[in-house]
Amino acid sequence: xxxxxxxxxxxxxxxxxxxxxxxxFRVNLAFDIVMAVVQLLSTLATVLIIFSRTDSLAGWTRPExxxxxxxxxxxxxxxxxxxxxxxxxxxTRGIRxxxxxxxxxQPAPSMFLVxxxxxxxxxxxxxxxxxxxxxxxxxxxxxxPGPGAVVVWLLLVxxxxxxxxxxxxxxxxxxxxxxxxxxxxLYGNAWQFARYPSDIYAKPLxxxxxxxxxxxxxxxxxxxALVRPFDLSSVLLALAAGVVAVGLAVVAWRRGLKRYTGxxx
Amino acid sequence: xxxxxxxxxxxxxxxxxxxxSGAWWFTVTLVAxxxxxPLIGLVVWSAVMPSGQAPVSxxxxxxxxxxxxxxxxxxxxxxxxYDGRVSHDLLKPQPVIIxxxxxxxxxxxxxxxxGLPLTVVTALLVGASYRWSEALLAVPALIGAxxxRFLWTWLLALAAFWTERVxxxxxxxxxxxxLLGGTAAPIALLPEPLRSIAxxxxxxxxxxxxxxxATGAVQGSDAGSAILLQLGWGxxxxxxxxxxxxxxxxxxxxIGA
Numbered sequence: 001x002x003x004x005x006x007x008x009x010x011x012x013x014x015x016x017x018x019x020x021x022x023x024x025f026r027v028n029l030a031f032d033i034v035m036a037v038v039q040l041l042s043t044l045a046t047v048l049i050i051f052s053r054t055d056s057l058a059g060w061t062r063p064e065x066x067x068x069x070x071x072x073x074x075x076x077x078x079x080x081x082x083x084x085x086x087x088x089x090x091x092t093r094g095i096r097x098x099x100x101x102x103x104x105x106q107p108a109p110s111m112f113l114v115x116x117x118x119x120x121x122x123x124x125x126x127x128x129x130x131x132x133x134x135x136x137x138x139x140x141x142x143x144x145p146g147p148g149a150v151v152v153w154l155l156l157v158x159x160x161x162x163x164x165x166x167x168x169x170x171x172x173x174x175x176x177x178x179x180x181x182x183x184x185x186l187y188g189n190a191w192q193f194a195r196y197p198s199d200i201y202a203k204p205l206x207x208x209x210x211x212x213x214x215x216x217x218x219x220x221x222x223x224x225a226l227v228r229p230f231d232l233s234s235v236l237l238a239l240a241a242g243v244v245a246v247g248l249a250v251v252a253w254r255r256g257l258k259r260y261t262g263x264x265x
Numbered sequence: 266x267x268x269x270x271x272x273x274x275x276x277x278x279x280x281x282x283x284x285x286s287g288a289w290w291f292t293v294t295l296v297a298x299x300x301x302x303p304l305i306g307l308v309v310w311s312a313v314m315p316s317g318q319a320p321v322s323x324x325x326x327x328x329x330x331x332x333x334x335x336x337x338x339x340x341x342x343x344x345x346x347y348d349g350r351v352s353h354d355l356l357k358p359q360p361v362i363i364x365x366x367x368x369x370x371x372x373x374x375x376x377x378x379x380g381l382p383l384t385v386v387t388a389l390l391v392g393a394s395y396r397w398s399e400a401l402l403a404v405p406a407l408i409g410a411x412x413x414r415f416l417w418t419w420l421l422a423l424a425a426f427w428t429e430r431v432x433x434x435x436x437x438x439x440x441x442x443x444l445l446g447g448t449a450a451p452i453a454l455l456p457e458p459l460r461s462i463a464x465x466x467x468x469x470x471x472x473x474x475x476x477x478x479a480t481g482a483v484q485g486s487d488a489g490s491a492i493l494l495q496l497g498w499g500x501x502x503x504x505x506x507x508x509x510x511x512x513x514x515x516x517x518x519x520i521g522a
Contacts, residue, residue: 027430028430031430031433032433035433035436035437038437038440039436039440042440042443042444042449045444045449046444046449046450049449049450049454049455049456049459050309050310050313050450052456053313053314053454054313057309057312057313058312180290181290182290182294185294185297185298186293186294186297189294189297189298189301192301192302192305193301193305195305196305196308196309200308200309200311200312201308
């Protein structure tokens with residue numbers, strides 16, 4: 001429990017420091033807000049173009065797709081704010097240039113320092129924007145979800161966030177075996193497939209995006225929980241995926257650390 | 266000196282091609298980054314349209330166009346303004362643009378080497394088909410798109426003389442290409458008046474036009490007038506870029522010896 005509190009305090013301190021560094025440049029803040037809004041508007045415009053040709057996208061109505069996109073933006077905001085600034089270039093910066101050596105000497109869990117030690121606070125603009133789009137989707141649908149559906153959605157958003165972090169960690173850990181293998185960029189590309197309902201993909205891809213690279217659990221499953229009747233199997237699958245992904249990430253990280261001999265010694 | 270320009274560009278392309286030969290993994294990530302938009306478009310529109318009407322061949326062709334017209338001048342040129350390397354280029358007895366042009370072509374060649382096999386495999390998997398005659402007719406439009414997209418990105422990259430946020434500006438430009446260039450939806454499927462606006466603006470000529478000609482969606486005089494419009498936008502961008510370049514260089518100041 002003390003370790004958890006310590007990590008939470010470190011997380012808060014790291015974010016606070018990043019925020020103060022960032023707010024020194026107000027013009028950048030305005031720029032990033034405008035860009036986040038423009039990017040979101042382009043996504044919504046794409047959805048409106050699609051629905052100008054159809055009433056349903058693989059069984060999803062327009063309000064449901066809005067909820068899905070809002071959920072996707074929310075979790076993408078968490079990813080780009082907290083995870084990407086740390087794990088991007090980890091094989092180069094962490095392993096090959098020896099930055100990891102310094103982190104291993106710090107009195108804090110190395111997985112935390114490597115993956116959540118710093119932040120890009122401006123990217124967090126995406127998080128409230130995502131929530132607004134979820135709200136828009138819900139109000140367009142005309143049916144207010146019950147408190148149970150909201151709780152399940154929050155639970156699944158939490159599970160998706162944990163899964164997102166664990167998959168990033170797992171891919172970063174592969175650098176212990178192949179230090180030139182930087183998979184974060186490819187992960188970022190594959191991440192875009194979660195922007196639409198997983199039902200639009202052919203069966204082999206849907207299987208891949210559910211059980212191998214669990215992108216279907218990022219936005220499709222949480223959004224479905226908010227706009228459709230409760231489905232226990234999806235909830236259990238999402239939670240199990242989170243647990244398995246974290247387990248794999250921890251095992252891969254520990255085994256990788258055993259192989260690691262340091263870049264500077 | 267003008268007669269030496271093609272030779273200087275060729276030397277630059279060769280040098281950059283050799284430089285990039287060691288960055289094969291990075292090139293693969295660039296290919297994935299550029300192919301993902303059209304591939305998602307392919308899946309989405311296949312889900313929307315009944316089979317047979319889905320723009321499958323269009324989106325596969327769009328992957329190839331996207332890879333062969335990719336431009337990165339905000340990285341290759343703007344960064345040299347920020348860190349002062351452009352000062353050395355300004356002192357050389359040759360136009361500075363030769364460097365970014367050479368690197369642009371070299372990167373596109375590498376992206377083609379890695380990305381075109383991916384495009385062929387995708388075409389075979391999804392059953393895309395083309396007529397040779399239409400594919401060959403698309404080549405002039407593809408060259409025009411490659412030049413136009415370079416000029417557009419170059420123009421935006423010149424903003425580096427005024428602001429440090431050039432990557433955000435280029436990202437904004439790429440959003441316009443995504444929405445109005447034919448990735449979000451084939452231009453023919455856009456609702457009016459967006460369709461007419463998209464056809465008049467240059468973004469369609471940068472991306473969607475060669476794919477539409479290759480699939481036979483645009484033919485004959487329509488293709489001819491679209492290529493003429495592409496040429497007109499190219500001349501306009503080149504003229505504006507020349508003016509912006511002169512003003513930017515006048516504004517540029519460097520510290521140090």
